[in-house]
Amino acid sequence: MTSGIEGNGRSSLLARVRGLYRGRLRAxxxxxxxxxxxxxxxxxxxxxxxxxxxxxxxxTRWLTKILDSHPxxxxxxxxxxxxxxxHRADLESESDKALASSLYYxxxxxxxxxxxxxxxxxxxxxxxxxxxxALMRLATxxxxxxxxxxxxxxxxxxxxxxxxxxxxxxxxxxxxxxKVIHIIRDGRDRTVxxxxxxxxxxxxxxxHRLTSEELTxxxxxxxxxxxxxxxxxxxxxxLRQAARHWRLLVGRAVRDGRALLGPDYTxxxxxxxxxxxxxxxxxxxxxxxxxxxxKIVEHCVSSARFEKLSKGRERGEExxxxxxxxxxxxxxxxxxxxxxxxxxxEEAGDLLIQLGYEKDLDW
Numbered sequence: 001m002t003s004g005i006e007g008n009g010r011s012s013l014l015a016r017v018r019g020l021y022r023g024r025l026r027a028x029x030x031x032x033x034x035x036x037x038x039x040x041x042x043x044x045x046x047x048x049x050x051x052x053x054x055x056x057x058x059x060t061r062w063l064t065k066i067l068d069s070h071p072x073x074x075x076x077x078x079x080x081x082x083x084x085x086x087h088r089a090d091l092e093s094e095s096d097k098a099l100a101s102s103l104y105y106x107x108x109x110x111x112x113x114x115x116x117x118x119x120x121x122x123x124x125x126x127x128x129x130x131x132x133x134a135l136m137r138l139a140t141x142x143x144x145x146x147x148x149x150x151x152x153x154x155x156x157x158x159x160x161x162x163x164x165x166x167x168x169x170x171x172x173x174x175x176x177x178x179k180v181i182h183i184i185r186d187g188r189d190r191t192v193x194x195x196x197x198x199x200x201x202x203x204x205x206x207x208h209r210l211t212s213e214e215l216t217x218x219x220x221x222x223x224x225x226x227x228x229x230x231x232x233x234x235x236x237x238x239l240r241q242a243a244r245h246w247r248l249l250v251g252r253a254v255r256d257g258r259a260l261l262g263p264d265y266t267x268x269x270x271x272x273x274x275x276x277x278x279x280x281x282x283x284x285x286x287x288x289x290x291x292x293x294x295k296i297v298e299h300c301v302s303s304a305r306f307e308k309l310s311k312g313r314e315r316g317e318e319x320x321x322x323x324x325x326x327x328x329x330x331x332x333x334x335x336x337x338x339x340x341x342x343x344x345x346e347e348a349g350d351l352l353i354q355l356g357y358e359k360d361l362d363w
Contacts, residue, residue, distance in 0.1 A: 048145070048148065048154060048155045048156055049140075049141070049144055049145070049155075049156055049157070049175065049178045049179075050155065050156075050157040050178055050179040050180065050181065050288055051081075051082075051157060051158055051159075051160045051171065051178060051179075051180050051181070052064055052067070052075065052077070052157055052158070052159045052160065052180075052181045052183065053159075053160050053161065053162055053167060053180060053181070053182050053183070053253070054161065054162060054182055054183035054184065054185070055161065055162050055185075055190060055245070055246060055249060055250060056161055056194065056197075057185070057190050057193040057194045057197060058183050058184065058185035058190050058270055059183045059185055059270040059273065060077075060159050060161060060183055061159065062273070062304055063159075063181070063183050063268070063273070064076060064077060064157075064159040065303065065304040066273075066281060066300050066301065066303070066304040067157060067284070067285075067288075067300070069299060069300045069303035069304060070285065070290055070291070070296060070299075070300050071153070071291070071296065072153050072154045072155055072290045072291055073153055073154075073155045073156075073157065073288070073290055074147065074148055074151055074153045074155070074156045074157070075155075075156070075157040075158070075159070076158070076159065077158045077159025077160060077161075078099075078158070078159050078160065078161055079103070079143065079144075079158040079159075079160065080099050080101075080102045080103065080160065080161075080163075081102060081103045081104065081136075081140045081143075081158060081160060082102060082103075082104055082160055082163075082166075082167055082170045082171060082174070083102045083104065083105070083160075083162075083163035083164050083166065083167055083170070084102065084104040084105050084108050084166065084170060085105065085163075085164050085166070086101060086102045086105055086163040086164060087100060087101035087102070087105045087109075088100055088101065102163070103136065103139060103140065103143075104136055104170065104174075107132055107135055107136055107139070108129075108132055113132075113135075114128055114132070117131045117132070133173060133174050136174050137174050137175055140174070140175060144156045144158065154290075155288055155289070155290060157181075157288075162249045162250070162253055164249070165248065165249060165252045167253060167256075168180070168252075168253055168256035168257045168260050168261060168265075169256055169260060171260075171261065172256075172260040172261055177264065178264065179264045179265070179266075179287065179288060180257060180261055180264065180265050180266075181266055181267075181268060181284060181287070181288075182253055182254070182257055182265065182266070182267045182268075183267075183268050183269075183270060183273075184250060184254075184267055184268070184269055184270065184355065185269070185270035185271070186270070186271065186329065186330075186332065186352070186357050187242075187243060187246035187247070187250070187344070187348055187351070187352065187357075188332035188336060188344060188352075189270075189329060189330065189331055189332050190242075190246060191234075191239065191242040191243065191246065191332070191344075192233070192331055192332050192335050192336075193331075194242065195214075195233055195234065195238070195242075198210045198214070198218075199214075199215075199218035199221070199222075211235070213235060214235060214238065217233060217235075221233065231337070232335070232336070232337040232339065232340050233335050234340060236339075236343060239340060239343050239344065239347075240343055240346075240347050243343065243344045243346075243347035243348040244347050244348070246348055246351070247347060247348035247350070247351045250351065250355075251351050251354075254267070254355075266283075266284070266287050268280055268283075268284060270329065271329040274328070274329055277301045278294075278297050278298060278301055281297050281300050281301055282294075282297045285297065285300070341363065345361050345363075349361050
């Protein structure tokens with residue numbers, strides 16, 4: 001027999017589902033929304049959904065906190081809705097909250113769901129992938145707008161990290177009309193920060209991908225921060241891999257975002273948020289259609305200052321054990337050797353120039 005609490009919970013969930021789609025049908029009937037011709041679900045003329053994306057350690061969490069502090073915006077993550085190829089080979093045993101895959105992977109790799117679509121009287125004459133896109137859109141809509149409906153806010157966004165090259169294409173096909181903010185950080189700083197993150201996770205007993213050689217380097221750096229000035233903090237394999245990753249994913253996201261999403265895509269630099277936060281935050285809020293009153297902009301900026309997120313440290317004051325380690329730009333100069341610079345130029349020097357981080361390869 002179902003308990004009263006369980007019954008009420010299920011009734012509430014069903015009511016939310018029905019309410020969401022009754023509202024959608026009313027909008028369609030009133031001519032305020034139309035179904036996307038590609039079959040990827042309904043496309044409202046002013047969708048309240050957006051995504052914040054970028055490579056890890058590029059400032060995505062910082063930007064998410066800035067936006068979430070706005071009285072009209074609900075923003076959190078990582079929901080990991082997109083990146084149909086992303087899944088974990090294994091999960092961290094210490095965490096019961098680790099996601100096994102993206103939502104898109106879960107849908108596209110469900111054999112039973114695909115079989116149903118291919119054989120159902122309602123869909124068997126159609127292209128299965130189009131129905132999977134539509135289900136992906138509806139599911140994403142449901143999870144985001146259901147949370148939004150429990151607040152008095154107007155816009156909802158998910159922090160969705162760049163996991164592969166197809167992110168922008170997937171958004172354009174599955175969720176046309178959604179806005180995307182792509183935060184970009186100098187690939188050299190991002191690589192240094194990512195290396196420190198790996199060492200931090202290893203020291204705290206979490207899952208990591210560092211080799212024994214890299215772990216030894218991290219221990220040496222903790223004992224003496226100046227110890228690796230000459231030898232460097234990277235193995236050549238790690239540095240080349242990180243530089244290629246940055247060039248491939250960031251370069252593709254920039255190209256596809258502009259080409260496929262057009263005015264629904266914008267970029268922000270980690271470095272610009274550091275030096276002119278109010279100007280950049282105002283621009284992003286205007287892009288999302290949120291209130292840009294100066295007092296609100298200042299509140300958003302102040303709510304996510306480094307000093308607050310780091311619990312009292314000044315920007316530039318390092319704590320290797322903190323997610324917010326240092327909060328500065330240009331820290332790569334304190335860590336890169338001449339050989340590191342040579343390797344990064346070979347792998348990603350062209351994108352550094354394209355994005356304006358360098359004028360040429362003479363650095």
